[in-house]
Amino acid sequence: MKIVSVQKNSPADLSGICVDDVVLAINGHNISDVLDYRFYSTAEKLTITLQNRTIKLEKDAYQDLGITFETYLMDEKKNCRNNCIFCFIDQMPKGLRDTLYFKDDDARLSFLQGNYITLTNLSDRDVERIIKMNLSVNVSVHTTNPELRHAMLNNRFAGKTLSYLFKIARAKIALNCQIVLCKGWNDGKELLNTLRDLTVYKSIESIAVVPVGLTKFREGLTSLDVFTKQDAIDVVKLTQKFDRVYAADEFYLLAELPIPEDNYYNNYPQYENGVGMLRYHIEQFEDGTGLDDELCKAKNISIATGVAAYDTISALALKLQRKTKINFTVFKIKNRFFGETITVAGLLTATDIIDQLKGKQLGEYLLLTKYMLNSDGLFLDNLSVADVEQELGVKVKVQEFL
Numbered sequence: 442m443k444i445v446s447v448q449k450n451s452p453a454d455l456s457g458i459c460v461d462d463v464v465l466a467i468n469g470h471n472i473s474d475v476l477d478y479r480f481y482s483t484a485e486k487l488t489i490t491l492q493n494r495t496i497k498l499e500k501d502a503y504q505d506l507g508i509t510f511e512t513y514l515m516d517e518k519k520n521c522r523n524n525c526i527f528c529f530i531d532q533m534p535k536g537l538r539d540t541l542y543f544k545d546d547d548a549r550l551s552f553l554q555g556n557y558i559t560l561t562n563l564s565d566r567d568v569e570r571i572i573k574m575n576l577s578v579n580v581s582v583h584t585t586n587p588e589l590r591h592a593m594l595n596n597r598f599a600g601k602t603l604s605y606l607f608k609i610a611r612a613k614i615a616l617n618c619q620i621v622l623c624k625g626w627n628d629g630k631e632l633l634n635t636l637r638d639l640t641v642y643k644s645i646e647s648i649a650v651v652p653v654g655l656t657k658f659r660e661g662l663t664s665l666d667v668f669t670k671q672d673a674i675d676v677v678k679l680t681q682k683f684d685r686v687y688a689a690d691e692f693y694l695l696a697e698l699p700i701p702e703d704n705y706y707n708n709y710p711q712y713e714n715g716v717g718m719l720r721y722h723i724e725q726f727e728d729g730t731g732l733d734d735e736l737c738k739a740k741n742i743s744i745a746t747g748v749a750a751y752d753t754i755s756a757l758a759l760k761l762q763r764k765t766k767i768n769f770t771v772f773k774i775k776n777r778f779f780g781e782t783i784t785v786a787g788l789l790t791a792t793d794i795i796d797q798l799k800g801k802q803l804g805e806y807l808l809l810t811k812y813m814l815n816s817d818g819l820f821l822d823n824l825s826v827a828d829v830e831q832e833l834g835v836k837v838k839v840q841e842f843l
């Protein structure tokens with residue numbers, strides 16, 4: 442992989458490594474991707490084999506060499522080889538931005554960015570490398586029943602590759618697991634067995650149980666049912682019997698059970714999975730860190746959120762109102778884009794927000810959660826915050842804790 446930039450005065454720069462050089466090996470180890478590069482470049486003394494010369498250099502252990510490569514992974518992204526019955530990507534309408542349709546299942550991205558992987562496209566060598574490099578991984582387990590996993594992932598290797606999970610766990614590599622729960626498939630007794638199998642391993646640091654997301658675009662896909670309130674109560678009660686197992690906030694909301702306290706979540710290992718997010722936001726708002734100085738001076742503020750978190754956000758807004766004298770109005774936005782069974786705020790589109798808030802009194806600011814936006818500041822329907830501001834005639838503030 443070609444070097445595209447060398448930081449001035451970095452170890453690479455000082456030893457004569459240049460843009461367009463190609464790193465072939467470090468200390469005799471072939472470099473095939475970013476993990477090899479990061480792992481072998483941590484040493485103090487390096488012998489770097491380039492395409493046309495060899496460079497020897499010394500630096501501090503773990504000091505960055507100061508080079509960037511053509512692509513982040515220094516390799517192609519690995520896509521998934523499954524056809525899961527619950528795949529959200531299969532349930533998206535056509536015409537959204539291309540990146541939303543990419544089905545990645547790449548162990549490198551699991552280590553570097555926390556993506557969840559199914560292990561179905563790993564080789565024995567990949568697993569050995571995970572263990573050798575002590576790479577923590579996030580695994581989409583779904584079930585530890587091999588036949589059921591095969592059926593749910595529609596991949597004949599899905600059951601067999603559970604052995605990789607147990608091998609990694611036995612090697613004491615830190616793991617976080619997720620179970621996407623599908624009614625009548627991996628819930629009930631199957632879930633109980635899965636949790637029993639997984640919690641045996643202390644290296645499995647957390648297990649999130651999240652409900653399947655079902656959009657209105659499921660034509661031709663396996664028929665799946667939505668969870669009822671009683672189903673959600675059963676799931677929450679079951680997860681609470683196990684250490685390190687957490688039901689997603691969505692289950693608590695559907696079950697109408699109180700969101701557990703801060704200490705229950707044990708530093709929120711599954712925050713990005715929608716586990717404990719509400720509790721964390723409540724804590725942040727209650728200690729006053731939720732509003733910046735500009736917002737504190739406002740008289741009227743509106744908040745747009747999804748159906749699921751509406752009651753919690755409303756209660757929070759009421760508390761804040763009493764504390765700050767700001768008048769809050771919380772709006773419940775229905776997800777017409779994906780269908781009303783999708784209730785989380787993070788999957789709301791700008792179009793739904795605009796359509797449902799047009800003509801409403803929104804005050805000086807409209808607050809939205811940052812989880813509605815990608816890293817380019819775009820909603821799922823490619824509209825931006827500026828588009829929402831223009832359409833609704835209000836200043837939008839994107840909030841982390843909402």
Ligand code: SF4
Pocket residue numbers: 521522523524525527528529530544545546559
């Ligand atoms: S692993 Fe399953 S859920 Fe994930 S992208 Fe692939 S098919 Fe979809």
